[in-house]
Amino acid sequence: xxxxxxKARNRLGTGAMYHMMMLPGILFLLVFSYIPxxxxxxxxxxxxxxxxxxxSEFVGxxxxxxxxxxxxxxxxxxxxxxxxxxxxxxxxxxxxIFSILLNEIRFKFVKKSVQTIVYLPHFLSWVVLASVxxxxxxxxxxxxxxxxxFGLENINFLGSNTWFQPLIIGTDVWKEFGYSxxxxxxxxxxxxxxxxxxxxxxxxxxxRKVWHITLPGMLPIILLMGVMSLTNILSAGFDQIYNLxxxxxxxxxxxxxxxxxxxxxxxxxxxxxxxxGLFKSVIGIVLLLSANELAKKxxxxxxx
Amino acid sequence: xxxxxSITSKQLTKRLAVLSMSALMVSVLAACGGAxxxxxxxxxxxxxxxxxxxxxxxxxxxxxxxxxxxxxxxxLPAGDTYENNAYTRLVKEAFNAQIKDQFEANGEDxxxxxxxxxxxxxxxxxxxxxxKDELKELVDNDLIEDMTEVYKEYxxxxxxxxxxxxxxxxxxxxxxxxxxxxxPATSLDSAPTMVWVRQDWLDVLGIKLDAxxxxxxxxxxxxKTAEEFLKKDxxxxxxxxxxxxxxxxxxxxxxxxxxxxxxxxxTQGAFPQYWMKGEDGSIVYGSxxxxxxxxxxxxxxxxxxxxIDPQFGTRTFDDITALYTNGQSGIAFGPWHIPDWGLxxxxxxxxxxxxxxxxxxxxxxxxxxxxANPSGQFIVVRKGYEHPELAIKIINLFYDKLANDKxxxxxxxxxxxxxxxxxDGSTRPFNIEVNSATSxxxxxxxxxxxxxxxxxxxxxxTTESKNNIGSIxxxxxxxxxxxxxxxxxxxxxxxxxxxIDKLTQEGKFNWMTPAFSGxxxxxxxxxxxxxKMEQESFIKIITGAEPLDYFETFVSNWKKxxxxxxxxxxxxxTTSQK
Numbered sequence: 001x002x003x004x005x006x007k008a009r010n011r012l013g014t015g016a017m018y019h020m021m022m023l024p025g026i027l028f029l030l031v032f033s034y035i036p037x038x039x040x041x042x043x044x045x046x047x048x049x050x051x052x053x054x055x056s057e058f059v060g061x062x063x064x065x066x067x068x069x070x071x072x073x074x075x076x077x078x079x080x081x082x083x084x085x086x087x088x089x090x091x092x093x094x095x096x097i098f099s100i101l102l103n104e105i106r107f108k109f110v111k112k113s114v115q116t117i118v119y120l121p122h123f124l125s126w127v128v129l130a131s132v133x134x135x136x137x138x139x140x141x142x143x144x145x146x147x148x149x150f151g152l153e154n155i156n157f158l159g160s161n162t163w164f165q166p167l168i169i170g171t172d173v174w175k176e177f178g179y180s181x182x183x184x185x186x187x188x189x190x191x192x193x194x195x196x197x198x199x200x201x202x203x204x205x206x207x208r209k210v211w212h213i214t215l216p217g218m219l220p221i222i223l224l225m226g227v228m229s230l231t232n233i234l235s236a237g238f239d240q241i242y243n244l245x246x247x248x249x250x251x252x253x254x255x256x257x258x259x260x261x262x263x264x265x266x267x268x269x270x271x272x273x274x275x276x277g278l279f280k281s282v283i284g285i286v287l288l289l290s291a292n293e294l295a296k297k298x299x300x301x302x303x304x
Numbered sequence: 305x306x307x308x309x310s311i312t313s314k315q316l317t318k319r320l321a322v323l324s325m326s327a328l329m330v331s332v333l334a335a336c337g338g339a340x341x342x343x344x345x346x347x348x349x350x351x352x353x354x355x356x357x358x359x360x361x362x363x364x365x366x367x368x369x370x371x372x373x374x375x376x377x378x379x380l381p382a383g384d385t386y387e388n389n390a391y392t393r394l395v396k397e398a399f400n401a402q403i404k405d406q407f408e409a410n411g412e413d414x415x416x417x418x419x420x421x422x423x424x425x426x427x428x429x430x431x432x433x434x435x436k437d438e439l440k441e442l443v444d445n446d447l448i449e450d451m452t453e454v455y456k457e458y459x460x461x462x463x464x465x466x467x468x469x470x471x472x473x474x475x476x477x478x479x480x481x482x483x484x485x486x487x488p489a490t491s492l493d494s495a496p497t498m499v500w501v502r503q504d505w506l507d508v509l510g511i512k513l514d515a516x517x518x519x520x521x522x523x524x525x526x527x528k529t530a531e532e533f534l535k536k537d538x539x540x541x542x543x544x545x546x547x548x549x550x551x552x553x554x555x556x557x558x559x560x561x562x563x564x565x566x567x568x569x570x571t572q573g574a575f576p577q578y579w580m581k582g583e584d585g586s587i588v589y590g591s592x593x594x595x596x597x598x599x600x601x602x603x604x605x606x607x608x609x610x611x612i613d614p615q616f617g618t619r620t621f622d623d624i625t626a627l628y629t630n631g632q633s634g635i636a637f638g639p640w641h642i643p644d645w646g647l648x649x650x651x652x653x654x655x656x657x658x659x660x661x662x663x664x665x666x667x668x669x670x671x672x673x674x675x676a677n678p679s680g681q682f683i684v685v686r687k688g689y690e691h692p693e694l695a696i697k698i699i700n701l702f703y704d705k706l707a708n709d710k711x712x713x714x715x716x717x718x719x720x721x722x723x724x725x726x727x728d729g730s731t732r733p734f735n736i737e738v739n740s741a742t743s744x745x746x747x748x749x750x751x752x753x754x755x756x757x758x759x760x761x762x763x764x765x766t767t768e769s770k771n772n773i774g775s776i777x778x779x780x781x782x783x784x785x786x787x788x789x790x791x792x793x794x795x796x797x798x799x800x801x802x803x804i805d806k807l808t809q810e811g812k813f814n815w816m817t818p819a820f821s822g823x824x825x826x827x828x829x830x831x832x833x834x835x836k837m838e839q840e841s842f843i844k845i846i847t848g849a850e851p852l853d854y855f856e857t858f859v860s861n862w863k864k865x866x867x868x869x870x871x872x873x874x875x876x877x878t879t880s881q882k
Contacts, residue, residue: 049425049445070833071865139615140543159618161849247551247839248617248847267832268419268441 043275063275080255083236086169088229094177099184118178130243161252191217227291231284358460358700362400369406371431373735378728390718391732427686437823439682443480449685449692452484458696462704469740470678477679486682489736492744495804496673497567502634503658505538519803520665530611539631547635548613548624558676562638570672571664572598579820587874597855603846617843640800648792661799670814677821703738712767723771726789748801824873830866
């Protein structure tokens with residue numbers, strides 16, 4: 001008995017303990033990500049809570065067909081895509097620029113304080129931030145007071161279909177760019193300083209160094225982050241939009257999640273809600289896999 | 305590349321298969337734990353001190369979990385909460401039943417909580433549901449107790465009489481397949497949405513509204529007043545705001561009609577969201593009529609001229625209440641009781657604040673109003689709860705004993721204190737009203753005669769009216785009194801109900817009887833979308849994002865996207881009933 005135990009330990013090698021550390025994470029995934037997957041069945045049923053997942057009647061693709069017949073679905077999907085893509089692109093861009101600039105700061109104290117300040121909003125929930133945003137951007141809010149000071153016309157940001165999307169994208173980028181820059185900062189530090197020295201010897205300017213050393217050095221990480229964020233392309237941020245929108249801007253602000261929430265959960269059409277959720281996941285997987293293949297094809301780098 | 309791909313995908317499927325198998329097993333195992341047989345309603349009697357008595361207590365303490373509908377300003381004394389207050393303590397004392405709140409929420413949040421509770425199957429033992437739709441769904445899902453027998457056995461004669469005063473319509477609404485599945489809240493046939501105007505501002509600005517004194521004013525009067533309020537800013541806040549409306553715009557529930565545009569609709573003879581009989585006898589949806597279009601025309605014109613709050617659509621209910629509280633706006637659309645819970649905050653901020661209630665009359669001087677659905681809210685009891693009769697006992701206690709006991713001050717002193725100080729009724733275990741069909745005007749006549757001294761306090765029918773008489777007398781003695789309850793009771797009863805009473809006696813109301821007030825099968829899937837479309841289209845028209853003629857587009861879309869189907873179903877249902 002004792003011997004067998006020893007054997008097992010030997011077979012797993014010294015990494016056994018480290019592998020054990022994965023256990024909580026695996027359990028977490030199992031309980032919160034894989035077990036709920038069984039619920040996907042309800043997307044193909046007319047789900048009745050009392051009859052349960054295995055007692056409800058199967059209706060095939062009825063809910064998916066209904067989804068694509070809904071008059072607003074085109075608009076909702078396009079809102080979702082526009083908002084999500086803009087958030088990914090602008091957010092990444094801001095984070096990259098910010099990390100490159102921050103890396104140039106030599107005073108450690110300044111660097112750390114700037115970092116802390118820009119991280120901060122990431123840790124606040126949208127429930128809190130939404131009221132700040134509403135206060136700033138409402139008709140009598142501070143932004144409009146500033147506009148009025150310069151003699152410009154007041155804008156009802158929260159009630160305007162032209163301004164709502166930029167507002168959503170802008171505030172999200174503001175909230176998250178600091179935090180996502182952490183990864184890029186780490187990538188920059190891993191670049192061999194010898195490269196910069198050599199470039200300096202050759203007379204490269206700051207721009208040249210950024211363009212030919214820093215950015216290529218960061219590329220794998222940028223790629224990785226980009227591919228990973230593609231899975232979320234159909235999740236444009238429920239919390240934020242739910243806390244900021246109102247019926248006036250349904251047209252420009254309604255994303256799949258908020259739409260499904262209202263029509264599906266509040267209207268108690270559970271199967272329909274699940275169908276849309278499943279649709280989102282399938283699109284996410286397809287995008288992830290194809291981006292991964294494309295990355296392999298063009299840059300010879302791949303996540304998995 | 306393709307080779308690579310196929311291998312990973314095979315591995316992936318294998319792993320997924322293993323994972324989902326284990327997931328399945330876990331969920332199956334979990335499902336085994338929950339089965340137990342709760343005692344049935346029939347043998348509940350053995351738990352009681354005197355079985356079958358409408359006010360009997362339990363031998364052993366029982367707990368009851370509830371879904372509670374709260375309100376923003378319940379005026380609870382310090383230290384008391386929704387879960388632990390004079391009323392819940394009264395239930396403990398009377399029945400040995402401890403109330404625990406499973407969730408507390410108001411407005412849309414409450415319906416969300418109910419939806420979630422239904423979805424997860426974890427219902428509180430008792431809760432209020434706010435539509436027949438939800439009631440039906442609970443029955444279809446077999447989640448709630450049949451109350452037929454316990455109602456017969458436990459309800460007091462008084463409670464039965466109250467329900468019967470609606471000619472059976474109240475209980476009918478809660479009856480599905482011949483079984484009483486919930487205890488209905490009653491909704492009085494009251495009146496059109498009123499317009500509450502800051503009287504102290506009118507006085508300051510020297511505006512004389514309603515010159516003929518019949519209590520009804522025209523749209524133009526509202527317009528002019530709003531414009532004056534905007535121009536002269538009598539609240540002296542520096543940022544006056546036009547009339548604010550909620551973005552839900554319409555409702556068929558008179559009690560929930562605060563800040564909606566139903567008042568404006570009535571002047572055009574429009575009944576948005578009601579099912580009406582057309583001239584040819586066919587079913588018509590009120591939101592699609594020519595009259596509704598005219599109403600939207602008025603609203604759009606108002607929005608353009610700034611008479612309506614420029615942030616219309618983006619404000620929440622609480623934002624709007626704040627506008628009145630801050631003195632930024634002085635015209636509010638709503639039912640007779642908003643001074644009790646919405647406008648009373650205004651008085652708190654401004655000692656001299658006074659409101660006068662008016663109704664809006666149409667071009668012919670008539671006040672259009674729709675008959676209310678006698679009950680749209682129901683108290684339901686979770687299937688398997690051991691003491692379904694407790695729901696009826698609580699109703700007996702609050703809507704019979706506490707309401708009618710001549711000597712509440714000594715029999716239930718703590719609760720009596722609550723009534724006296726105007727603690728909001730939402731703090732009772734059930735946030736509903738159970739009143740006879742004529743109670744609103746009956747109570748009013750008691751109050752008026754009580755104030756005039758024509759009848760003594762012991763002749764006043766209800767405890768509430770008795771307290772109201774006291775409060776109103778306090779207010780009449782000193783109109784600048786700090787007594788918030790006195791202020792609100794005077795406004796809601798003398799001003800609000802008083803106006804309804806007057807207009808009823810003068811026969812100024814033009815009643816419309818809705819043709820249908822339930823739900824049909826196809827509404828389950830299409831209604832959420834249709835309502836969204838209606839709300840969005842109306843907001844667009846009002847804010848000028850679309851021209852008035854966009855209404856025709858809305859109507860044709862509405863019909864195409866399921867409206868026609870719903871109308872067919874309603875027609876089938878209404879003709880089959882005959």
